[in-house]
Amino acid sequence: MKRRTWILSALGATGALVVGWGVMPSRSRLGSPAAMLPTQGDVALNGWIKIAQDGSVVLAMARSEMGQGVHTAWAMLVAEELDVPLSRVRLEQAGTDSIYGNVSMLLGSLPFHPLESEGGTKPTKVKVGEWVVSKLARELGINATGGSTSVADGWEPLRMAAATARASLVGAAAAQWKVPASEITVTAGRVQHASGPSAHFGELAQAAAASTPAGVVPKERKDWKLIGTAAPRTDVLAKTNGSAGFGLDVRLPDMVYAAVRMSPMLGGSVASLDSKAALALPGVQQVVALDALHGASAGFAVVGQTTWHARQGAKAVVAQWQQRPQGALDTQAIAAELQGQLERESGFTFFDKGNTDATEKSASKVVEASYTAPYLAHATMEPMNCTAQVKNGTVEIWAPTQIPSSARAAAAKAAGVSPDKVTVHVTLLGGGFGRRLEVDFIAQAVKVAMATAGKPVQLSWSREEDMGHDFYRPMHAARLKATMDAQGQVQSLRIKSAGDAISPRWMERAVPLLAGPVDMPDKTTAEGLFDLPYGFAHQHMAHVATTMGVPVGFWRSVGHSHNAFFSESFIDELATVTQKDPLEFRRSLLQDAPRYLAVLNLAASKAQWGSALPAGRARGIALHESFGSIVAEVAEVSMEGGVPRVHRVVCAIDCGTVVNPAIVAQQMESAVVMGLTAALWGKIDIAGGVVQQNNFTNYPMLQLAHAPVVETHIIASERSPGGVGEPGLPPIAPAVSNALFALSGQRHRSLPLVA
Amino acid sequence: MNLTINGRTVQTDTPADMPLLWVLRDQLSLTGTKFGCGVAACGACTVHVDGQAVRSCVLPASAVVGKDVRTIESLGSAEQPHALQQAWIAEQVPQCGYCQSGMLMAAAALLKRNPHPSDADIDAAMTNLCRCGTYQRVRAAIHRAAGASQVTTAKVATQAQEVAA
DSSP states (O other), X not given: OOHHHHHHHTTTHHHHHHHTGGGSOOOOSSXXXXXXXXXXXXXXXXXXXXEOTTSOEEEEEOSOOSSSOHHHHHHHHHHHHXXXXXXXXXXXXXXXXXXXXXXXXXXXXXXXXXXXXXXXXXXHHHHHHHHHHHHHHXXXXXXXXXXXXXXXXXXXXXXXXXXXXXXXXHHHHHXXXXXXXXXXXEETTEEEETTSOEEEHHHHHHHHHTOOOSSOOOOOGGGOSSTTSOOOOXXXXXXXXXXXXXXXXXXXXXXXXXXXXXXXXXXXXXXXXXXXXXXXXXXXXXXXXXXXXXXXXXXXXXXXXXXXXHHHHHHHSEEEEXXXXXXXXOHHHHHHHHHXXXXXXXXXXXXXXXXXXXXXXXXXXXXXXXXXXXXXXXXXXXXXXXXXXXXXXXXXXXXXXXXXXXXXXXXXXXXXXXXXXXXXXXXXXXXXXXXXXXXXXXXXXXHHHTTTTTOOEEEEOOHXXXXXXXXXXXXXXXXXXXXXXXXXXXXXXXXXXXXXXXXXXXXXXXXXXXXXXXXXXXXXHHTTTTTOOOXXXXXXXXXXXXXXXXXXXXXXXXXXXXXXHHHHHHHXXXXXXXXXXXXXXXXXXXXXXHHHHHHHHHHHHHXXXXXOOOTTOEEEEEEEEETTEEEEEEEEEEEETTEEEEEEEEEEEEOSSOSOHHHHHHHHHHHHHHHHHHHHHOOBOEETTEESOOSTTTSOOOXXXXXXXXXXXXXXXXXXXXXXXXXXXXXXXXXXXXXXXXXXXXXXXXXXXXX | OEEEETTEEEEOOOOTTSXXXXXXXXXXXXXXXXXXXXXXXXXXXXXXXXXXXXXXTSSBGGGGTTSEEEOGGGTOXXXXXXXXXXXXXXXXXXXXXXXXXXXXXHHHHHHHHOSSOOHHHHHHHOOOOOTTOOHHHHHHHHHHHTTGGGOOSOOOOOOOEEEOO
């Protein structure tokens, strides 16, 4: 397929035709008051904002808080426009209206090179692609938290909704007081006129609801008081006294608990179950068989008085399992097959510039390298769980989910009811990282709840089930080849990689509306390879999409997580070959990418690149764009007892306009630690179909004692907001690996670094 | 069995081998203490038994009969937050927050036996896992609670800086 053709057909052309985006006018995301939950005493002014009687503001929260700070960041946008203190904004879970769908997340799947949109105006093909996908996304209304898009997606609609609400309130006051609206001020939630009258929002809400002001625009940047400040997070208190409510903390009257065991062989099924011994145990109530639901392996759940009783019961069930019909999965075999396909197949070309073939033929020197990265588990601290109640034809679920719209659909399907019979309560998430964009555990909970005679049931996975039944970051392999002319200048760069595509499989499991009859090329496979900022005259990047059968899913920063290791390590190799300093080499290739250069320079200067370090320490640098933000990291590394020790990581980021710099810093720290854990040790092996790692004892995590000091430096910018949750992750593996090379002269081309 | 939890005596219908974690969470609805791994590897379930930090997911309930069990719910109160809770807020430690009860309980036990821990003391005591990577803020918050001015350890840079491009 030609690249141009599939851009327009990407992301479920079938779904697009069904909803008829082509003939519909663009739709506002302001929404109507009816979109909000009706609550006693509150007055909704649009689909996002309600005013309470006491004058506080209620915001419809359509994104899940999993540590990234969206509850604070979104509330800040609204507090800014309404001129209320942040503490006066309360959150209420958003309903099911399509205004709450995440448009930016689908836009992020377009495979355009980011340099094409660096200038003031975007090329027509980018505009057309974005227009089409925005339309589609707006119609589909997929409410999801992912792709580092929450602030980018809420940026316009939330500020507009709050600014419109403010204008309504001011308009109501102006009418009551018979003064011009332009003479009215709003300070800390109080509406005032210089002649004396004043009122809080609650006193004006009813009157404000009667009008929808026209011509409203959000505040100018110079008038911001809150946006751009390091406002304290609003969720910290509850997270220091045990009161924060995660999925596993839901407690309901008469609730029972369910433990799950699935086929230890991925994709396997149940041959036979003997429940006698389990049911004889005290506190064990039921055994419920579970089909393979939404990508999970088949198995069963045991219902008991407490989680512990249920787990004792689950252990006591004698289960015979059957291997998947296609044969046992095995990561060694998959690794070999991946190399074979990488060799044989030409793959899909994501980027082609100049004439790489001809340049390679006339080259004076060729540099080639092969890189690999393993499967990874998400290992959220809170294992998968969902609480469900099925009663009188209705379904209620309480779930730590990143995708409530799909959770609702999966619950409805499991219970055999229409989606309008399902209520979804989104709890806090004990980590997400992409794992909770899946709905397997939702459907399981509903299936079990259908068997408990109306009693609510909390279904949870043990750590072993969680690690053994993840949707893993796919294994990838890549070949990189550069050529040089007689003067030693790099002329061409060719990258070909291979691995499973995530998006088509995820759509089938979690968003069937988007799934097409054939797999479209998936940008997430090639992101971080086809979109490099370096000015090589000739470039060719292709990806071979494989189907190895291991369930694969979105893992924090997705393709970038391994591709940055491939590309930024290889760039370092080229610096070595051309006998240039790694920083200088990158600088020399960034003539057409000034923002990248600025980020690189900021990180280098803050890290005092080139200055002396204590003996036995070295620095490595990496630069990578992902999710609309550019990050450079400099890692200071030594070896301790044969294991790399990262002492300090200096990060520079250009994420466009910053809503809360303190949260940006937190996310950089977070991404560095998670990425470092993966870089040092992260690896999932499968033998005989069984995942070999089953707990933190053999899937180790970085601990406090070895955590580096992370510093964050932010480029001031007036561009629209980019992502923050993920972009800090991709550069850490290559930065550390490049430092290890500087230290020892040994080049790592395979993750994890500690074999 | 009769247990003393957060200063109160409670009677529960608990099998002797049931881990304390599930008594707290599923029988007493004290859900601040978390399940993370079930094998005492992550520390999310950390509580105090007679003032010592223990991992409650592998500790049979029968082993704490007659002992003083304290959970995150009793670490401080809204009116009188524990110094660590204040420091946690000041340093903006939590992200997803799931591991933080265990972190705080481990840190509280550390400060009780060692009011001014060094970095090495903190390294040794704080083996709880955090997938969000809050570690450097945990360290900074413990130092702060212990009286940061007396600490001359490596400076922890958590301050984001705006720098002109």
